[in-house]
Amino acid sequence: MHERSSVAELAGLLRGELNRYSPGEKLPSSRALVERFRVSPVTVTRALGALAAEGLIVTRPGAGSFRAAPPTGNRPTGDTSWQEVALSAETADEPVPRSVDASAVLATLAAPPPGVIELNGGYLHPSLQPERALAAALARAGRRPGAWGRPPVEGLGELRAWFAREIGGPAGTVAPSDVLITSGGQNALTAALRALAPPGAPILVESPTYPGLLAAARAAGLRPVPVPADTNGVRTDLLAQAFRASGSRVFVCQPLFANPHGAVLSTERRGEVLRVAREAGAFVIEDDFARRLVHEDAGPLPATLAADDPDGVVIHVCSLTKAASPSLRVGALAARGPVLQRLRAIQVVDQFFVSRPLQEAALELVGSPAWARHLRTIAAELRTRRETLLTAVRRELPEPAEVRHAPAGGYHVWLRLPDGTDESALTATALRAGVAVAPGRPYFPAEPPAPHLRLSFASAAGPPELVEGVRRLRTAWDD
Known part of the structure; x- marks a missing residue:
């Protein structure tokens, strides 16, 4: 049985048996649970840990696990109705809505x-x-010298170099110094939106597009303006019109296997997107979320838009999360020119830096044959x-x-x-x-x-x- 399923199943069985024990009464030992349920000691430990986190049992090192006392029910029941007024008291010129639809x-x-x-x-x-590879990478990362120290705010140099090679391709058009490490792709996307557009500004987006982008834009007080897409990607004739009509200086697109329709931006339109944006004096945020989710029967993948952009038009966003695990929140932003310093400043203010052990684990993972x-x-x-x-x-x-x-x-x-x-x-x-x-x-x-x-x-x-x-x-x- 899959380890995660075994833990959940055992925790459920133990949870159902707790009524047999009085508060404070000792539960069977871990060894007894291993023998009874035919599971590993690790599964027993994790299942007991889950019950302890729920407040159902108390574990005492060297003594065992005991049923916890039921809650006393003395939690205060205050009046929180005043918050409705406080949360909705917006001024007439407030550009950013404080309520967020997630x-x-x-x-x-x-x-x-x-x-x-x-x-x-x-x-x-x-x-x-790749749970085994992730576990092994995390274990090796924890033993790296300085793994628990403070990392550079831009991210570990080795990891920035790896992402630069991935984004820039064989030509090496993206340098490690162009890359910032982020807490996943959503964090990178949110930072890019905040860096490039003030509250109240319009931003162009493909239609349809990823709902997380729309939620992040609206939470920042931005106005998403749709540009229709077809099986060849965004309609570049309509993109030029949208730039002129809206005055926007930002276009967000997914050129590769776009969410939700799966289209790949055609070769002709790739060049047009960059040309149209350059003429409008606008940035293109390239959300490259699916490059590591290519199918076995796909042909050669096109290069990133960032690899073909020497002028700093493209802000590239990518991450390891989709191809590895929801909890491997490690991604990257790549940009050229003064905008990189603004992105760096936003990252520092928002989160200081990405967890070093997680960055070290990501390095161990992508550097292993298992990846x-x-x-x-x-x-x-x-x-x-x-x-x-x-x-x-x-x-x-x-x-x-x-x-x-x-x-x-x-x-x-x-x-x-x-x-x-x-x-x-x-x-x-x-x-x-x-x-x-x-x-x-x-x-x-x-x-x-x-x-x-x-x-x-x-x-x-x-x-x-x-x-x-x-x-x-x-x-x-x-x-």
Whole structure:
């Protein structure tokens, strides 16, 4: 059994047995639990730790584990209604709203209820994550000289150099000094938005696009302006019009396997994006989230936009999180020119620096043979899962539902629904049928042209679960 599942299962069994013990009564020893449940000592330790964190048991080194006393119920019940006034008291000229709508982001972060198949997730299923390699990397990192000391605010030099090679490609067009280490891609994206646009300013975004970008922009008081995209990426003719009409100085795009539709920016449009932005005196934020999620049957990948940009138009954002683990919050910002100092200042003010042990662990991971093996493994697995999901969709769902583009990278497909379909009702019915899917509305910065669903094939347990998930979606559709 997978270690994480074993811990959760054992914790659940022990939680159900706690009523057998009086408060303060000692639980069976760890050795007895190992023998009874046929699990490892590590699993027992972690399960007991989970119960202790919930306040259900108390562990005493050398003595054992004991059932905790129930809460006294003396928690004060004050009156917090005054906060409604304080939180909503905005001045007329306040440019940044203090309320933030994170619902679309939380939908992809929250674990589904038990028994529900997750087709709306944004991360690899635990079975696809390189947990052994991560554990080994973390162990080696902890033994590195100075691993627990204060790192440079820009990030470790070796890690900056690694990201520079990844971003700049064989030509070496990105230098380590152009790179800042960040706490994942979302942190990098938020920092770039704050650096480049003042509150109240318009920013151009692809339509549809990643809801986390829209939430971050609105939280910073920015106004997302949609620029339609098709199977070749953003419409560059409309991009030029949008720059002129809005006066924006920022365009955010995902040139490679864009979320949610999976398109790759065509060769012709790559040059046009840079030309149009340069003529508008604008920056391009390149969100390169999916480069390490390429599928086995994909052809050669295009270089990053940053690799083809000597003039500092592109601010590049990437991370290790999507291809490794949700908890490996290590990413990078790459930029040239004076904007790099502004980005550095924002990073320092926001977080001082990224945890050094985490940076050291990232270095150990990407420098090991296990990293290359892991990327090959997920390339093959993601291709298999994509084909399984597409086959199930075509077999199970009515003809008006259509996947217009089968991406060769990333972890999701974009399903066009028949006109008039109520996305919210379908999503809610699907959840009752036992499958979680993502409605299309949150991916559009303005009114969507049609109803959609985004289906993830990375967060499910495997191909059989993908097939069952689509079958449950069909049940919801029929309902």
